[in-house]
Amino acid sequence: MEYMTALLQDPWFVIPVALVFVFGRMILYFRRIMVAKKGFGSRPWLSEVLVFTGVALAVWSFFLSPGILGYVLAGLTVLAGSFVLFLFSQGGVPASIGVNVGEKAPAFQAEDWDGVQFAFEPGGGDALLLKFYRGHW
């Protein structure tokens, strides 16, 4: 316990830990498209806790007079961490989806990749898996 307290008093322990927490999570977030294996209901709250801890540690290090380099690194960590937390807060499923399970799917017509008209009529006999995605990558 005393050892922990001593470590938390040392800006050159606190700042690197904060850096790793915040930037590590950031790199993971932007590196690749994430695939939700367990369903979208399982929000990655763990990473939010991680980033929040990183920001808190960086703020704490301000009080340990870490020197100019320390202030700069801790400041960057706070900025980046706040940005990531902001991104997380912007996530979540929009409540505006226009269809519900159990309803009849709306019919539509649109052009396909050959420019040919595609007409969807519900109840045409075949099941259809419609994937909406952002397009163009």
Added chain:
Amino acid sequence: MKPEFNKMGVKLAAVSPNTVEQADRVRNEHGISIYQIADPELKVIDLYGVRHPKGFAGDPNDDRGMRRPLAVPTTILIDGAGTIRWIDQSGDYRVRSDAKRVLKAVRSALKE
């Protein structure tokens, strides 16, 4: 994954704000074989209410993509009778449905 769906009699179609040319390019450049529907005016996307609230109402021809309108990644299963059986949606356009999970959900939804 596609043959699995064929076996179950499920057709696949992907809808995106791509124009016909962009959808065609996706096929050629990325070798994607899932049937693409072009929805540059977001007609289908709005019909199903899956326009991304953070996306811009910008120009779908803008190839750099920063100002293009987006659809929320959503997977919707419609059975042979036209009834919606399963909806899977993500709030983050980086996050997609996992193939195995979709397959499992489709199986159990159509078995009932």
